[in-house]
Amino acid sequence: MDEEMDQKLEWLEAQKIEISVDLFAAAKQQLQFLAAVDRNRWLYEGPALERAINRYNAFWLPLLAKYTESSSICEGPLVPPLDCEWVWHCHRLNPVRYKTDCEELYGRVLDNSGVVSSVNGSCKSQTESLWKRLYPMEPYDLDLDKAMSETDLEKRTTTYDLLSAVKRQCPFYYQVSRSHVENDVFLQEAVARYKAFLYLIKRNRERSVKLFCVPTYDIDLIWHTHQLHALSYCKDMTNMIGKVLEHDDTDSDRSKGKKLDTGFSGTTAMWEETFGVRYWKAGAMNRGNTPKAVTTSPYGFLGKKLTAQEDVIKSPEVQVVEVILEIVGVKNLPDAYKGKVFVVFSKTQPDSLFNAERKLTILSESCGEKQVAMFKCEPTGELRFQLMSSKSRTLGFASLSLSEFLFPVTTLSVEKWLELTTPAKKGKVDDLSPISLRVAVSFTPPTPSPTVLHMVQSRPSLKDSCFFPLVGKARLAKMFTRVVDETETEVMSLQMRNSNDAAPRGDARQVVGVKGSGESYVLAEYDGSFWSLLDSKWSLRQARSHETDGPLFEIMGVRMVKVYSGRKLEYEPKHCVKIRSEQDFFMTAVEFSKEHPYGKAVGLLDLKTGSVEANERWFVLAGVVAAFILSDLLKKEGSLDTVKANGIKEESKENEVKLEEEETMMNVDVTTTVEVAAEKIDDGVKFYSKELNNIGGCGVGCGVKSGNMTEEGGHCGGCGGCGGGSGCSGGGGRCGGNGTTKISGCGGGSCGGGSCGNCSGGCGNMIKSNANEDVPLAAPEALNNAVAA
Structure with missing residues (x-):
């Protein structure tokens, strides 16, 4: 004291x-x-x-x-x-x-x-x-x-x-x-x-x-x-x-x-x-390298900038905070348990960003080595801590309210002793002082979280379809695409169909949206040369770029948005893990404006898994409709390179049967990958292990020293990040299993000025131990020092 x-x-x-x-x-x-x-x-x-x-x-x-x-x-x-x-x-x-x-x-x-x-x-x-x-x-x-x-x-x-x-x-x-x-x-x-x-x-x-x-x-x-x-x-x-x-x-x-x-x-x-307080602070650590620009020349701004959100998709606005958590010490612990305890943390109100239990070591009980967890969650409910023995016996519980500090924001760092309660001993008088945990938490002020929606294809029943009341139109009853949020709640269904004009052209098409109430909307129309979106507020057309890495498409209208192949700007991979083959199916929507003449990433479209992440509320509906259209083109063309070469073109009606068959074949693949994507999103916690007296920082790959970073569920190591020697583990593909996995990663070189070193060795070495010893996710992103003093 x-x-x-x-x-x-x-x-x-x-x-x-x-x-x-x-x-x-x-x-x-x-x-x-x-x-x-x-x-x-x-x-x-x-x-x-x-x-x-x-x-x-x-x-x-x-x-x-x-x-x-x-x-x-x-x-x-x-x-x-x-x-x-x-x-x-x-x-x-x-x-x-x-x-x-x-x-x-x-x-x-x-x-x-x-x-x-x-x-x-x-x-x-x-x-x-x-x-x-x-x-x-x-x-x-x-x-x-x-x-x-x-x-x-x-x-x-x-x-x-x-x-x-x-x-x-x-x-x-x-x-x-x-x-x-x-x-x-x-x-x-x-x-x-x-x-x-x-x-x-x-x-x-x-x-x-x-x-x-x-x-x-x-x-x-x-x-x-x-x-x-x-x-x-x-x-x-x-x-x-x-x-x-x-x-x-x-x-x-x-x-x-x-x-x-x-x-x-x-x-x-x-x-x-x-x-006696922690130095690391949420929102103040190294973000990694500055993303590579999508253009070297600033774009001018066209049109009047509007910020109103289209009311067709009613997705809740979610707030997010970044959290850094460390379990500093434990006191009044019986001698029989010393050096044999750990903490499992979770939220009393699981949310779309954090919905899991994770494990942390305790600094004072870990022989000088500790873990620091970094994750994102909604600023609601409480963080719940469960002290466990090595034999999985629960020794007590404690909690820390998030809303107490964030509504309004009064402090962004808390370090205190939390007295544990033991449900099994309610009503009993214990001569021993209660066990307490010293918990250090820092968080950022709440900010709007990106809106993430997933498109899942499913074939509707004809008798329930408001579009196809007649059996004679059964050939037009193609897949509906359900748009669901992170909680798998459906917000809308989409369908591509022929134009229902009195005298439709052979290549005229429409994207129709249906809400849960049965109310339908024409969200986009194709006239043979470009798509008109959202009552002509936007148009989707092929970009006329002379740059090798220029935009593929443009979403022009109340704002200037250009769509680039791959993951760009803030979505750019920040470490040297092996990029999955589906990387070719990513597209980044970049807004150009007076405030951002060199571009600001407003959305990421993953056409393989059918997911859309929108950083701005105004882009949610436009992004979903654009992704739906581009996914349809991708299924026909087979690759983004072919789509870029051929531009926005629709197949004629005589190919509809073939298209319907292709959609049926795609159904299993898309549904499966959406589930995998949701599983990855659920991981969301990064852990950084370090020795107390040697916690050297690095640029992009790891947070501290070269200490092992561990991951729940047995994830493949991938590349070990950069500059941290062999200790940074990757976030590669899921290998399965629930055992403890210590991943050495591969990080072979140093960062120098912050750029990735050479990666070699493939996935990290995996050392599995008892399956009951559940160890949390490790991710190779920078959490460490800033610039030189």
């Missing part, structure tokens, strides 16, 4: 660190700025970036120096051009070098006092006038088509490699560009964690402890925010440790045993020992 009190006092002491910047408000502004830069990706590389660096050195820094010397040269605040602000942003993120460069060139540190960001500077006209007066030959906004103008201005240039500095910062926005990051509670906790991070560094210096401290991404966001206020940062750091604290972002190798890996391991251990 004394140790716990000391740890709480250490945390309170850390919060006394003085910061002369409103980091909470400034962090929100930084996120807005990074989003603006990401919409202008020509600032990431190439001639435009080189010119931006020249403009920064030749024009912006001298202008800033004049302004900081005498603000009277401009009546209002100074507003930098976007390109110059971006280079300035990256320069300041090496605070020691920025301070040195400014002092060498201008005799003082050039601060941002009186400077307003270009993303919210409504008074930039005054800066533009000043710019034009000082630099008449150089436009205020970067002209991509104009060569650098010569001026009489003395060009004093920093020797710092700004080109490399910018490229190192480009991936950062992907790591923090998630909706929960802007949540007030998340950012407030990030500021508190940043102070604790600085406190560790301060304490290490006082005790001459050498440790390369590595932040998680929530801490790193606040650290960046602090550095952007150069004078305040220099002052605060000097007051705290007597010097300006460096921010070394030059090292990106997260492989086992390297500087980042050992630094993150040491930071985790020291944090938890000092403060």
